[in-house]
Amino acid sequence: MMDNEAGAFYRKLPKVELHAHLNGSVSVQTMEKLISRKPHLNIKHSMTAIGKGQRRTLDECFQVFKVIHQLVDTEEDILTVATDVIREFAADGVKYLELRSTPREEKNTGLTKKSYVETVIKAIQQCKNEGLDIDVRFLLAIDRRNGTEVAMETVELAEEFMLSSDGLVVGLDLSGDPTVGHGKDLLPVLQRAKNCGLKLSLHLSEVPSQLEESDLLLNLPPDRIGHGTFLHPEVGGSQSLVDKVLKNNIPLELCLTSNVKGKTVPSYSKHHFKYWYQLGHPSVICTDDKGVFCTDLSQEYQLAATTFSLSREAVWQLSQQAIDCIFGPEMPLVLQ
Ligand SMILES: CNc1ncnc2c1ncn2[C@@H]1O[C@H](COP(=O)(O)O)[C@@H](O)[C@H]1O
Numbered sequence: 001m002m003d004n005e006a007g008a009f010y011r012k013l014p015k016v017e018l019h020a021h022l023n024g025s026v027s028v029q030t031m032e033k034l035i036s037r038k039p040h041l042n043i044k045h046s047m048t049a050i051g052k053g054q055r056r057t058l059d060e061c062f063q064v065f066k067v068i069h070q071l072v073d074t075e076e077d078i079l080t081v082a083t084d085v086i087r088e089f090a091a092d093g094v095k096y097l098e099l100r101s102t103p104r105e106e107k108n109t110g111l112t113k114k115s116y117v118e119t120v121i122k123a124i125q126q127c128k129n130e131g132l133d134i135d136v137r138f139l140l141a142i143d144r145r146n147g148t149e150v151a152m153e154t155v156e157l158a159e160e161f162m163l164s165s166d167g168l169v170v171g172l173d174l175s176g177d178p179t180v181g182h183g184k185d186l187l188p189v190l191q192r193a194k195n196c197g198l199k200l201s202l203h204l205s206e207v208p209s210q211l212e213e214s215d216l217l218l219n220l221p222p223d224r225i226g227h228g229t230f231l232h233p234e235v236g237g238s239q240s241l242v243d244k245v246l247k248n249n250i251p252l253e254l255c256l257t258s259n260v261k262g263k264t265v266p267s268y269s270k271h272h273f274k275y276w277y278q279l280g281h282p283s284v285i286c287t288d289d290k291g292v293f294c295t296d297l298s299q300e301y302q303l304a305a306t307t308f309s310l311s312r313e314a315v316w317q318l319s320q321q322a323i324d325c326i327f328g329p330e331m332p333l334v335l336q
């Protein structure tokens with residue numbers, strides 16, 4: 001994937017990953033295991049990932065998640081996926097990881113939302129016991145397609161686990177198909193989550209024409225923003241949205257390959273990383289869905305560096321500054 005000397009630099013660079021959807025992060029190797037567990041589904045690996053040079057609409061990306069969810073529908077599958085994903089991030093030089101995932105109920109297998117969350121927590125604890133050099137936290141995800149009631153259930157679940165998971169559950173993510181539903185319906189739910197001490201990372205302006213929604217959600221304000229692709233005026237956003245982000249100093253989670261492959265950004269060089277980085281605003285390079293988009297965090301750092309001519313020192317600083325944006329209480333180890 002990467003040439004040797006440069007590749008080694010980015011892999012060895014101690015990194016922080018703050019935007020990784022569990023079921024979007026499943027590697028080819030793990031996918032093969034899952035496919036062999038469920039041969040009757042007749043799923044080919046080509047249906048669960050978007051390869052090099054390929055691009056899909058965001059809508060098509062969401063179809064891919066439906067296929068993956070069919071393959072991950074038991075506690076055993078979740079345990080496999082979560083432990084593998086954590087090990088892979090650790091092997092890629094990630095020292096601190098925040099995983100996010102949507103608690104799912106599967107009537108056929110007896111999976112409940114609660115056992116879903118418990119299983120992810122078990123995976124995190126298992127990896128810790130293995131002595132992996134990575135600190136992992138967990139955000140429960142609200143899928144905006146599922147409406148207010150389900151969102152409230154997720155918040156309640158997150159509250160419960162925030163108190164009982166030894167600090168592993170730290171917050172909430174708002175994600176799912178950005179073209180479905182309206183953020184204003186979720187405001188009270190998100191406000192409640194914030195009031196009880198859950199940190200909020202919201203997918204915001206991932207698609208155009210969401211000025212009103214972004215404006216409302218920025219008033220919370222969230223603790224971090226996922227993507228924020230269309231916030232700035234050059235792409236149809238507005239200066240007042242930008243000003244709100246700057247005034248509240250809300251870090252952005254930026255996922256280059258995800259946006260290029262999902263066709264919300266026309267090319268790497270046109271990625272909004274440039275806009276926010278030039279402003280000196282906290283911008284954290286992340287993978288989003290390393291399995292679906294066939295990437296890893298080292299590769300995303302390398303792509304950012306080559307596309308925007310960042311020196312190695314600047315890359316180092318970029319990864320160092322991500323520490324200030326984590327939801328975990330404190331970085332137990334200094335990245336050095
Ligand atoms: C590409 N851009 C994106 N935009 C919005 N939501 C996304 C996403 N990528 C992933 N997800 C969200 O994460 C879920 C899969 O992981 P989990 O089952 O939760 O672990 C997807 O179903 C979607 O809700």
Ligand SMILES: [Zn+2]
Binds near residue numbers: 019175203226288
């Ligand atoms: Zn995302």
